[in-house]
Amino acid sequence: MIIVMSPGASQPAIDRVVGEIERMGCAPHLSQGKFRTVIGAMGEETNVDVSHLASLDGVEKVVPIMKPYKLASREFHEDDSVVEIGGKSTPAVKVGGPHAMCIAGPCAVENEEMLNKIARHVRDGGATVLRGGAFKPRTSPYSFQGHGETALKWMRACGDELGMPICTEVMDTRQVELIERYTDSFQIGARNMQNFDLLREVGKTRKPVVLKRGLAATVKDWLLSAEYVLSQGNRGVILCERGIKTFEDSIRYTMDISSVPVVRNWSHLPIIVDPSHAAGKRDYVSALALAGMAAGAHGIIVEVHYNPAEAQCDGPQALLPEMFKELMVQLRIIASVHKREFAEAGEAVNA
Amino acid sequence: MIIVMSPGASQPAIDRVVGEIERMGCAPHLSQGKFRTVIGAMGEETNVDVSHLASLDGVEKVVPIMKPYKLASREFHEDDSVVEIGGKSTPAVKVGGPHAMCIAGPCAVENEEMLNKIARHVRDGGATVLRGGAFKPRTSPYSFQGHGETALKWMRACGDELGMPICTEVMDTRQVELIERYTDSFQIGARNMQNFDLLREVGKTRKPVVLKRGLAATVKDWLLSAEYVLSQGNRGVILCERGIKTFEDSIRYTMDISSVPVVRNWSHLPIIVDPSHAAGKRDYVSALALAGMAAGAHGIIVEVHYNPAEAQCDGPQALLPEMFKELMVQLRIIASVHKREFAEAGEAVNA
């Protein structure tokens, strides 16, 4: 950590900072320039309260050097982590390292028949995990909010029948226990990325967590949220880039494609992309999915519907089954550039 | 609502859209241009699913005309709403309309003594509501997380003694019942602005809610979140601008000062500003507080500490008591420009 003192900082102010650094167990290094003094603090930065140092008299700013997260960092775990979804009543699906994969399904689970129909479509296309919303976060209180436990039951039955582990969103600490009973993996939505109580609760389970990036979250914020889950003992975090809020209005959210190589550099955790929510519009979904894999992602999570006009939510962004199939063919070529392979549906079943 | 068809949209596609508009109880108006057809749908837009129409074949985009919120809108309630905080064991404090006011206190409640000391400072300066964090949302799982119920007890006792109603943050649906027992008003933090279950829970109580704007939320999103609370029957929503995420890095968040006149135009709800979290640095807090009142806000919420270097969180942004007093003098002058008045501490006690 580097503490930059104001141009006019007094000697007692400098001494106080040096004292605090020592009290925190770090070694201070002073550099006295013509205009100002700069103090380096070497040691375990995660024990240090940046905010406290920044509050001291005469301190202009504090520049952290080390990453504020530990368990999520590449330094902590040099090799890529491989997370497994499922493996109990379905085959296990591997995410991370040399494994490419696809999670697909409807936005919301509207009824059992449509779920089964879409699930078959996506399995045939090459998806190995089934997604679907039972509890839906909606910006308007007047929109459809999901079928809850009933939808969870349909998903469990459908996943078991087709040999696909399932993934569904959890929005409230009070739902964790219920959803855990049915699902193979949790999804934390963008708007809950800094719902710290919820992160802690899913961190206490042992089911993988697909952690979507918040709309205003830096990569550092995102990895700190992953750290919340990891710090409770759950090592199954899968990061998911789904677009950030920018001034551009030609598309719903701006997919931050650079977050893929940045996460790959800073962290060992697997990262996938969600082109559906970023695009908000069917026509742009495939381009973003291809870009995500080309940038080095381990997979995608995508929404598919055979009749989007009947979808109760986010119909405009759902891929049609034939578009999905074509996309999967292209994704396999792109994954090969990074020497990643998609498991065959068949392989998955027997794995 | 306006439905813009693609240049090549077929007649059956146009007919289908017209049919759907009628099915929703709206009246369709066709305009056939040289390149494309545009369809207006007049009627109650809140009943209409934009997403559904946008999913139909041949639809290029759907442009909503009416606001997606009702109860929060100026159309629904023409006059400024005035929300009252407290009034049971303390005097009631009015927020909105011609009333200017200030909520002040420490970031986190660290111990009873410091709370009492800071509370006296802010009351003497002219604050009429006492703030303080019992449960703290922290981006890092390794930071101090608050003293919980103990801190709530200290706040209740301190507020009652000084005649100041209190305000504290709620982060989890499971805390609502506990916090409601102690507090006069809830605060929903920026990161929970779209925690819809939490909004619903505080909406079921009858205590006012200070709803901070999310870091990536448009004013429209924010009013939709207010609508969640209002739709449960709780009419005591106070909006709080606290800065948004932008590319500017000279300050922690960019206070969107224009949100103040926009909210005043679109909604009847009171709006206050939080200069402390926007600035992140003591030296800039007063300028932002003054700007907020000048732009038309009904008040401010601000952090004060007599010894910021000892604060367990956000010390660098806490105003010193003397800075706070000077600020309040300036705020009174600025409030007068908008014909708003701060209640005297004395007045408040006897109100």
Place this chain on the structure above:
Amino acid sequence: MIIVMSPGASQPAIDRVVGEIERMGCAPHLSQGKFRTVIGAMGEETNVDVSHLASLDGVEKVVPIMKPYKLASREFHEDDSVVEIGGKSTPAVKVGGPHAMCIAGPCAVENEEMLNKIARHVRDGGATVLRGGAFKPRTSPYSFQGHGETALKWMRACGDELGMPICTEVMDTRQVELIERYTDSFQIGARNMQNFDLLREVGKTRKPVVLKRGLAATVKDWLLSAEYVLSQGNRGVILCERGIKTFEDSIRYTMDISSVPVVRNWSHLPIIVDPSHAAGKRDYVSALALAGMAAGAHGIIVEVHYNPAEAQCDGPQALLPEMFKELMVQLRIIASVHKREFAEAGEAVNA
């Protein structure tokens, strides 16, 4: 265009708007709702002054439906445009449609020897156009500003020798004539994307223009800038996505990957990506280049240096020659997904 009247707009105000729409040669369509009147104006929107209508009494907002640009739009020119760079003293290189291509070279031209050396490296890797800066835009007045005409001469000689047309940045209207004498194509930098006089001047030449997207420009703004060039009779515009300004600070600029499919949808103009300026850091350049091609771009422009530590500008983002070669191998695979082909250096020479 849709004109939304305020809730309380008077009949004379409505009549005035209708009159103005007719005066502009458009046909007005009124829709009278419960709360407000909405007026559609069908016709040639490019003749209409949105700002004028928005100024009229009782108008709440004006929503344009048609694109504000013409010559740049897909409606104006349905098929992909193919732009040719060079063809006089060098082979012509095709950009757009089924042609994939790469522009590469140093950031600034520092001396003749390094230029020749880098040019050979990039030609061997598969680049067909040579880039290099003679006049450099620098955020600090104290940084190296380029070698001017001398550098142009070196570039011309080098391009001619290797059979590579050249591309160099123009920053000032007064430089257009000089640079035109040497170069095969102009580059307009991000900071000059809305330097309208400069756009007009290069529009008067008949050399292709690589138009970088401004850091705060929407895709619509960008196409309007292309329109400035096109409207002067120069049809050789190549759009170049190079990242936008967002809150994310892990990388220099956020490459807006979605602009690629959006531009492909809205316009017939070729689009390439510049991963070097977006990334600002060598390690992330290849991932962004691959993502750009996967999203559907027609090519890339990339900086290469054999000894980045000696580069006079932007050394940290220059690819080493071996990294560049490996990238080109990967790009060929990805281009094949979109049925695009890179011309061989040999082909280009004999084309």
Place this chain on the structure above:
Amino acid sequence: MIIVMSPGASQPAIDRVVGEIERMGCAPHLSQGKFRTVIGAMGEETNVDVSHLASLDGVEKVVPIMKPYKLASREFHEDDSVVEIGGKSTPAVKVGGPHAMCIAGPCAVENEEMLNKIARHVRDGGATVLRGGAFKPRTSPYSFQGHGETALKWMRACGDELGMPICTEVMDTRQVELIERYTDSFQIGARNMQNFDLLREVGKTRKPVVLKRGLAATVKDWLLSAEYVLSQGNRGVILCERGIKTFEDSIRYTMDISSVPVVRNWSHLPIIVDPSHAAGKRDYVSALALAGMAAGAHGIIVEVHYNPAEAQCDGPQALLPEMFKELMVQLRIIASVHKREFAEAGEAVNA
């Protein structure tokens, strides 16, 4: 400057960095931590090429400590600068320090009569400098582009008659000489903030420059652009905040109110705000103007029109004369909070 080495950086890599720092005339300070080495470089940072150091092997990142601008910095010039506009054929108007002031007039100068009429309105309200566009930057090539030299003549005559110095925009290096002949001060628009050749040309004149902040420019970028002007010997730079590009779409640009105290802290240059271009809508202009002065700005620049519906550009944002007068009354109260005073029109004439 702080150079952070990668975790695995070799000893020769560290030695190389140390050598380079010494070669630049700075003193290196090494701090060897458990995971990595951090090197401080004390000395004149403006001579140092950050980019070069960042290119060296084993360097993870370079953190500059000192400001990259000199002449614009508060360290260089401790007291507030006061810039004078006019003083030849009109009274001189002071900007900065204890002086509050207002520049007002139409967006574009449409004809002589309207200019004279508006000028009288704004002078009567309390404006002391007259603004008006002779050359207009327009995002569309099909919009009105200004009356050029004719408009400059009208402005000169009008300003001289009313005793108001004038301010007009320059967009192209080729216009500097012409405009200088007529005007008392230049305006550089947001889109030209990094048109470095233009900055240099106006820097060579001795007329003050109102430098608007770019839509994607940080405060640091902005001060670097000021440095371009200052470095040519022109000390009359007046900074002007006019809003930045963010995701918020309820208003045209987000006025970054915090830039006012930040600039006041980092620089001695005067700063004014432009509420008209930020708001884009008459109803929000006054709130932003008041906020700007409350935050500590030295003045405002605002557009006024007695018949906005006839304005050839930006009519919706023009204040009506009576709104302007009321605003000036409120601004005087707010300026008094910061002990700033507006000169009376009369005072100005006799000054």
